Amino acid sequence: MLAVSTSALPKDMPVEPIFAEPGSVKTKRLSAGLHPLLPPDISSQIQAFQTDDISQKYFAIRRAGMFRTKVPVSRIMEWQRQSTTAPLLVLSKRLSKDAVTCFKVIQHVMGERDRPVESAKPSHTGPSALPELSFKGKRREDDAPKDVTAAGDGLADRSGPRGENMVMLEEIRWMVQLCVTQGEMRDEVYSQVIKQLSKNPDHDSVVLGFQLFSVFVNSFRPSKHFETFVKNFLEKHLNDQSDGIGIMAKYCMTKIETFSAIGRRAKRLTVGEIEHASDAAFYPSVYGESLVRIMNLQKTSYPQLKIPVILTFLADGILALGGTRSEGIFRIPGDGDGASQLKSRMDRGHYHLNGIDDPHVAASLFKLWLRELEEPLIPTALYNDALIASKDYAQVVEIVQKLPVYNRRVLVFVVGFVQMFTQEKVVEKTRMGPINLALVLAPSMLRTTADSLVTVFTNSSFESKFMQQLLENMKPGEIDPDYLPVHGVAVE
Secondary structure, eight states: OOOOOTTSSSSSSOOSOOOOOOOOOEEEEETTEEEEEOOOHHHHHHHHHHHHHHHHBBBBOETTTTTEEEHHHHHHTSSSSOOOSSOSSSOOOOHHHHHHHHHHHHHHHHHOOOOOTTTTTOOOSSSSSTTTTOOOTTBBGGSOOOOOSSSSTHHHHHSSSHHHOOOOOOHHHHHHHHHHHHHHHHHHHHHHHHHTTTTSSSHHHHHHHHHHHHHHHOOOOOOHHHHHHHHHHTTTTOOOOOOGGHHHHHHHHHHHHHHHHHHOOOOOOOOOOHHHHTTTTTTTOOOOOHHHHHHHHHHTOOOTSSOOHHHHHHHHHHHHHHHGGGGTTSSSSSOOOHHHHHHHHHTTTOOOOOOOOHHHHHHHHHHHHTTTSSSSSSOOOHHHHHHHHOHHHHHHHHHHHHHHHHHHHHHHHHHHHOOOGSSSHHHHHHHHOOHHHHHHHHHEEEEEEEOOOOOOOOHHHHHHHHHHHHHHHHOTSOOOOOOOOOOOOOOO
């Protein structure tokens, strides 16, 4: 584990938060210290000229012909029918074989290879590694997606035996696992799928390739250095109207930008999550979206709700599973497989707790939903003001009342719900008082953009204090008289 010097960190509660004034120069912490960042408009113009430099720096040199002439990167990055014998990028030698295997998997997924890739076998981490499928390879009826109209049909929904599709999904899962554990491979597989999408004569293959692209962006992002190259490719397809390609390109672009903004780590995907991710541009997830979009998506199914249904479902689930009697609630993470299973189910619009008996699973997903909102609950524009207001409850209320209506109502719901866990009889069992609850929930409500360790450490105490003020002082109807949340009533 990397040793971090704490000599520069404040020893006591800081007197004032550290924040950047609006319009000040943003900085990025690198190994040599803090460095200024250019404004986005200037930075994007410069990045447009960096593609050639990226090509020269990161792509492996290939030679062809009698005179071993160097093959230009533009030609290397064009679609090819045959398999490859070497990585596209400069990789560690130990990963060369895996890179060749990944290319075969991409060809198989895009319909350019008939036979399975024998060496692409994922490691199963537990009995629920394939939580969305029965042993016979058929989706359980209660997890079938709702009838919706979309351009995509999913990577696993092609005509043909379900067993063949399962093989393909397992190959994708192997590739995702590899990229999560071996960071070098992430840029390699992005470059491979871009290659097979460039000047590809088969339109159906291109559609499948973009669906695979959608899976990648739900698991891992390209490196900072390679991100420009990937986004330049996606930008060329944003206006493609055929079979939802433009929609998928825009979705992938947004996911990469969100991934970068919130600093989310790469994660493994289950087969169920892969199936959903392949069509996520048309069947949006309830995670990682804006509140406005989430509310628009549920208008038909839950017109009476004033906040996202997932929030009421998870809150009721935490209570139903005994969260008020569970030590470390909101602090102890839930089982990873159980969380993946429930999250995948909710993404399909099915809100039930079948097979889930751990309140920590629901609590983990509750915090994850808040943390992965496209824009934090306390918008970035109000972050500094929230830190200053944390010393006085009246000022905290003023900040909350400035929030957009959906943000304000979600905050009121969350605070009102968590206040149930601050009762003395509950704290005796959970060992999570207001201070502890504020400490673990604040990072999901307020999101710092700072890279400085000192700034993050200093501001975290003000973030927690902001949340603590609400937990200890907020009264029903005080902040939004038009919205009085009710807790403990299951969603039908």
